[in-house]
Amino acid sequence: MEWATDIFSIENRTERSGFVRRIWRARSVEIPSFISVAVPTWQIVFIQSANGSKSVVARGPETLATRVNIPKDAEFLGIQFELGAFLPDNTVGRLVDNAESLSADSDHSFWLNDTKFEIPTFENAEVLVDHLIRSGGLVRDTVVEQTLQRRPVSLSDRSIQRRFINSTGLTYGAVRQMERAEHAASLLRNGVSILDVVDGQGYSDQAHLTRSLKRYLGTAPGRIAKADR
Structure with a gap:
């Protein structure tokens, strides 16, 4: 890689x-x-x-x-x-x-x-x-940490999103997408099959996984899986 x-x-x-x-x-x-x-x-x-x-x-x-x-x-x-x-x-x-x-x-x-x-x-x-x-x-805005850990926050969804963008520059959804791609790559490097990663990480299909990994990691799932073999 x-x-x-x-x-x-x-x-x-x-x-x-x-x-x-x-x-x-x-x-x-x-x-x-x-x-x-x-x-x-x-x-x-x-x-x-x-x-x-x-x-x-x-x-x-x-x-x-x-x-x-x-x-x-x-x-x-x-x-x-x-x-x-x-x-x-x-x-x-x-x-x-x-x-x-x-x-x-x-x-x-x-x-x-x-x-x-x-x-x-x-x-x-x-x-x-x-x-x-x-x-x-x-x-540091602790609302970001609480939201990522899915702990209760006494704010509206709109307020949470505003706080998230203000302190990270990103939406909560964007951060989750990056973290999911990173975790998917880790699974692939540890021998989990592409189809199992698709199913386990909530991707709609293999093409969805491929688009995500190319966008966030710059490479395709097949290359990641082969890298450690």
Whole structure:
């Protein structure tokens, strides 16, 4: 496969605040591009090139699988935020299927919400996250988590949808579709037959499954099933 998880050697770790899904780092590989799969979350990525220059990008959520070029001789550090965690001063919807460059200075710092921060390392990324949380620059809407876990929420469906879009940039249905495609791919890679995945995951037929996986993961179910054989 040509997914990042199959191409890069990615080191992941968790973070205690509940606002962050994972902190990760990786290096460039001798492959020109990879398939970036659809993800419902957004992240900040710090990139250091071979000449030492640094850039900072806020990226995602992504509603389609896309092919992304890999910079040569670069190191990457990412902070991927949990669903429902967002920056109140920035519209998450603006990042959907998009990436925005954040100003980076030569003294290993960058600007976010008119505030200057030190570019973190893999080991101390919590310092940045903690600062954002304490200052109110990063908040989390618990309605999103409750809705995804199908726990009761004392709001109308319209209010829930509005809160969902405000904090994730996506509808509840869009997030569920991405999660279903990811789970279907996991089943296929673990030997579950295509027809059983169709039946078990609520797809109307094999063509429906194929369209979903091509849209969100950039490949067909048959290729996923064959990849681990």
